[in-house]
Amino acid sequence: MENGQQGAPRGWRAATEEALYGPAGFYRRPEGPAGHFRTSVHASPLFAGAVAELLCRVDAALGEPAELAFVDMAAGRGELVSRVLQVLPEKVALRVRAYAVEKAEPPAGLDHRIEWRAEPPTGASGLLFANEWLDNVPLEVVETAADGTARLVLVREDGTETLDTAPLDQATTDWLRRWWPLPPEPGLRAEVGRPRDAAWAAAVRTLERGLAVAVDYAHTRASRPPFGTLTGFREGRGTTPVPDGSCDITAHVALDACATAAGARLLTQRAALRALGVTAGRPPLALASQDPAAYVRALAGAGEAAELTARGGLGDFGWLVEPVRLPVDGLLVDVPDHEEQ
Template identity: 65%
Template sequence: MRGWRPATEEALYGPRGFYRRPEGPAGHFRTSVHASPLFAGAVARLLRLVDEALGHPAELAFVDLGAGRGELVRAVLKALPAEVASRARGYAVERAARPAGLDHRIEWLPEPPSGVSGLLFANEWLDNVPVDVVEVDAHGVPRLVLVAADGTESLGEPVGGADARWLEKWWPLPHPADGPPPADSPPPAEGPSPVDSPPPAEGPSPVDGPSPADSSSSAEGLRAEIGRPRDTAWASAVAALGRGLAVAVDYGHDAGARPPFGTLTGFREGRETAPVPDGSCDITAHVALDACALPGGRLLSQREALRTLGVSGDRPPLTLAATDPAAYVRALAGAGEAAELTARGGLGDFGWLTQPVGIPDPFPLPLPLADPLPKQEKPSP
C-alpha cells in the first residue's frame, strides 16, 4: 500500500493511466469548455484585456494548462478578432500525446513555456494534481491514508514535517486531548472508505474542532487533503509566465468551510464512483484555492467572472420573437447555455483564482481574496 498521492500519480498519468486513454477527459465528465462555446468566448475576451494591459505585444501567448485534447485553446484562438489572432500563439500543456489535426499555431508541451507574455489559463487542472489524504484515528492523531490498487484503504504513519505545518495553517484538524499514542502504537488495521462508508449526518467542523475538554474519539474519521503539492504546482506555473495573467478555475473550498470528511472521489463515464487507483477512472479532489493564492491573487466565483466578461443568462426580450423569430431562438439557446455556466449550485460556483504577473490586474472586478467558494460537484457529460 502507498499514500494517495503516488497512487493517484500513477493511476492518472502512468503509461496505462486514465489521462492516456484515447477518449480523453470529455468521455467521462463535462467541464465548462464542453458545456458551451460561450466559455471560450469569455476567455478570449479576457485574453484581449491582457493584450491591452501588455501594450499589444508582437506575440501574445495563450497557455492552456491541462489542455485535455486541446478543445479550449482551439476555441479561444478561433474566437479572437483577426488583428489579435495574427499575433496570438497557442500553447497546450498536457501529458497525453498531441491529438491529430491540431492547429499548427498550437504548440503541444509537457510543461508551461517559460517567459512568454499573455494569459495562462488552468481550467480544472489543479484538482488533478495528486494529493495525499489524512484521517484522524481513534486517538485523535492525523495519519496518512494508504491505498491498495483495488481502492482498499488503511491508516499509516502520523503526519509530520511540512505536511503537518500545511495542515496546521490551511486545514486544521483537532488535536488529541491526551497527546499522541506511544511511538510503537500500531495504526488501525483499516480506515473507512470516503465513498463506501458515508460520514455520519453531523460531525465536528475541521476548523473549529473539539476543545481539549472533548473526547479525542469525537474527531475520529475526520479527513483532510494536503494541498501543498497544488500550491507548489501553481507557484511553478505562475513563475513560468514572463508577464500577463495566470488564472486557475476549479471547484474548491476556503478556510472558512473545509469539508470535514474530505472530497476525494472518482468519475467514470459521467458518473461519480469510488476512487480506485487502477487507471479506470478519474481521481479528483476539490482545491483549497485560498492556499494556492500568491501575493496579489484574488478569488471570485465563475458566475461573477463570466458575467463581467459578458456571459449572461438573461432571457432575450419577447419583442425579438415578433420581429426576428430565428434570432430569438438563437438568443434563447445562448441564454440557456449562459445560465448553465453561471448557475448557483452548478458551474457558476467554480472558483477563479487570478494572479497578475508584471502588469496591473486587468480583470475589472474589485473583489477581495476570500470570496466564499460553495461546494461544487463535477458535472456529468
C-alpha cells in the same frame, strides 16, 4: 502497476499519479477527459468566448505586444485553446502564440497554430489559464485516527484503505495547521494541498508578465469539508475513487492556499463570467416575431450562460486570479467582492 507494487498500500498521491498519468493511466485513454465528464469548456462555447475576452483585456494591459501568449494548462484534447483561437478578433489572433500543456499525446488534426507541450513555456507574456487542472494534481489524504492524531491514508490498487502507523512529516503538519486544521474527532479527513500549491507557484513563475488564472472546484479555510472531497468519475457519473486507471480521481482545491501573491483574488465563476459579458438574461419577446431564428439562438445562449453561472453548479467554481507585473485596471481583479442576489 509495476511488479512488486501490485496491491501494495501507499499514499493517495503516488497511487493517483500512476492511475491517472502512468503508462496505462486514465488520461492516456483515447477518448480523453470529455469522454467521462463535462467541464465548462464542453458545456458551452460561451466559456471560450469569455476566455478570449479576458485574453484581449490582457493584451490591452500589456500594450498589444508583438507576441501574445495563451497557455492552456491541462489542455485535454485542446478543446479550449482551439475554440479561443477561433473566436479571437483577427488583430489579436495574428499575434497570439498558443500553447496546449498536457501529458497525453496531441490529438489528430490539431490546429497548426497550437504548440503541444508537456510543460508551460518560460518567459511568456500573456494569459496562463488552468481550467480544472489543479483538482487532478495528486495529493495525500490524512485522517484523524482513534487516538486523535492525524495519519496518512494508504490505499491499495483495489481502493482498500488503511491508516499509516507513522506520524506525519513536519511539512505536512505545518500545512495542515495553517490551511486545514483537523479536529481530534476520529474519521475526519483533510486533503493536503502542498503539491498543488507548488504546481501553481511554478506555473505562475513561467510568466514574464501577464495574468494567471486557475478555475476549479474549490473551498477556503472557512468552509473546508469535514470528510474531504476525494472522488472518482467514469462515463459522466461519480464513482468510488479506485486507483487502478479505470476512473478519474479528483479532489476539490484549497485555492486560498495556492495563491502566491498579495495581489491574487478569489472569485466565483459566476462573478467572473458576468464581468466578461456572459449573462443569462432571456432575449426580448419582441425578437421572436422580428427574427425568430435570432430569438432561438439568443434563447439557447441564455440557457448555456445559465448553466455556466448556476448556483450549486458550474457557477460556484472558484477562480484564482493572479496578475504578474501587469497593471490590473480593467481585468478580473476589478470584480466587486459582493455578488448579485
